Amino acid sequence: VAVAVEACRGRHEGQKCYICLEAVHPHTGEGLVRGCACGDRDGVSSPELGVAHVSCLARQAKILCDEGEETDLDGEAFDKRWMRWEECGLCEQRYHGFVWCALGWACWKTYLGRPETDEVQGMAMSMLGNGLFFAHNYEDALSVYEAMLHMLRRLGAAEEHILIAQSSLASTYRALGRNEDALQMDRDIYSGRLRLNGEENGHTLLAANNYSTSLIGLKRFEEAKSLLRRTMPVARRVLGDNNDMTLKMRVIYAEALYEDEGVTLGDLREA
Numbered sequence: 001v002a003v004a005v006e007a008c009r010g011r012h013e014g015q016k017c018y019i020c021l022e023a024v025h026p027h028t029g030e031g032l033v034r035g036c037a038c039g040d041r042d043g044v045s046s047p048e049l050g051v052a053h054v055s056c057l058a059r060q061a062k063i064l065c066d067e068g069e070e071t072d073l074d075g076e077a078f079d080k081r082w083m084r085w086e087e088c089g090l091c092e093q094r095y096h097g098f099v100w101c102a103l104g105w106a107c108w109k110t111y112l113g114r115p116e117t118d119e120v121q122g123m124a125m126s127m128l129g130n131g132l133f134f135a136h137n138y139e140d141a142l143s144v145y146e147a148m149l150h151m152l153r154r155l156g157a158a159e160e161h162i163l164i165a166q167s168s169l170a171s172t173y174r175a176l177g178r179n180e181d182a183l184q185m186d187r188d189i190y191s192g193r194l195r196l197n198g199e200e201n202g203h204t205l206l207a208a209n210n211y212s213t214s215l216i217g218l219k220r221f222e223e224a225k226s227l228l229r230r231t232m233p234v235a236r237r238v239l240g241d242n243n244d245m246t247l248k249m250r251v252i253y254a255e256a257l258y259e260d261e262g263v264t265l266g267d268l269r270e271a
Contacts, residue, residue, distance in 0.1 A: 001054045004102040005031040012051050018090075019056035028055050035099025036088035050090055054099065058106035061085045069120075085127050097135055104131020116151055122161075125151075129168060138175045145169045163192050163203075170210065174217070183214040200238045205231060205245055212252050221260040228253040 012032040016023050024031065030053050038050025061084040068078040085107045087094050095103060104127045111124035129144035149165040166189050173182035190211045193204040208231040215224035228249060235246040 001028070001030055001102045001106075004033045004035070004054055004098040007098045008033045008035075015051045017052045017056050018050070019052050019060060022053075025053040025055055028053070030055060033099050033102070035095040035097055037091045037093040038088060050088055054102045054106060058085075058103060058110065060089065061103070061107070062110055065120075082123060086130070101131040101135035101137065104128040107131075116155060122148065122151070126165075126168070133168070133172060133175070136175075138172055142169070142172045142176065145172055159192060159196055163189055163196070166192075167207075167210070170214075174214070179214065179217045183211075183218060186211040186214045199231070199234050202239075202245065205235050205239070205249070209245070209249055209252060212249075212256070216252065216256055216259065219259075221256045224256040225253065228256065 009031070012034065014023075015032060017025070017032060020026070032051050033054055034050045034052070036050050061081075064081040064084050065078070068081040073081070085103055086100060094100065107124045108128040111118075111121050114121040116122075125144060125148045129141050129148060132138075132141035132144060145165065145168045149162070149169060152161055152165055166185055170182050170185035170189060173179070173185060186207070190204070190207040193201065193207040197204050208227060212224045212227050212231075215221075215227065232246070232249050232253060235243070235249050239246050
């Protein structure tokens with residue numbers, strides 16, 4: 001919280017928290033933050049919107065989630081409330097940087113005492129890892145994601161949850177420059193998605209994108225091109241030529257063509 005407040009210092013002089021209507025939190029003494037898109041609504045500067053205390057944002061999220069649990073909301077309805085831990089309730093955009101990180105810590109502290117078998121405890125661990133990652137605290141995020149994956153495997157979690165945790169871990173390996181580790185993880189994720197979802201599923205195509213990116217990062221261009229030549233036609237057929245995923249796949253393929261030291265004139269034309 002202190003890091004987030006310090007990062008926002010000087011930006012909100014004379015303003016008050018939109019939740020408790022105080023400039024300084026009456027119990028924690030913390031200052032104000034804003035880490036969302038409220039400051040620029042529809043191209044119009046709105047400096048007073050979205051300013052709050054991290055503790056107030058955390059309390060608001062907890063109340064919403066407590067109500068969801070008490071009324072036994074179904075998965076989608078509860079997930080919408082859970083997103084308040086990472087999304088502003090006003091502009092509905094994700095928090096960023098130190099504010100998301102601070103809320104990740106607040107979320108984890110809120111649900112830390114629950115048993116490992118409680119799904120919400122696992123969700124809180126994921127929220128902490130994501131907050132650390134997007135604040136560029138990659139080493140700390142790595143520790144959280146590794147612990148989460150170990151816990152899921154120990155509990156015999158569904159493969160879908162395992163794959164999601166592996167994806168977070170692979171992204172962190174890449175951010176840390178641990179490309180060999182990222183490649184191995186991306187290979188496992190792609191194989192798992194093929195087995196679980198089939199080749200036409202969006203998750204599988206995303207996994208193929210990540211896998212090919214890791215291959216290119218290690219200059220394994222022929223393997224990347226071989227993978228993309230199999231998956232690009234699937235993406236074009238299922239998603240269409242103008243879909244973001246399809247376009248990203250074609251960009252990666254072009255990179256694999258022109259970055260290769262053995263590139264030919266034909267490769268350059270194709271790229």
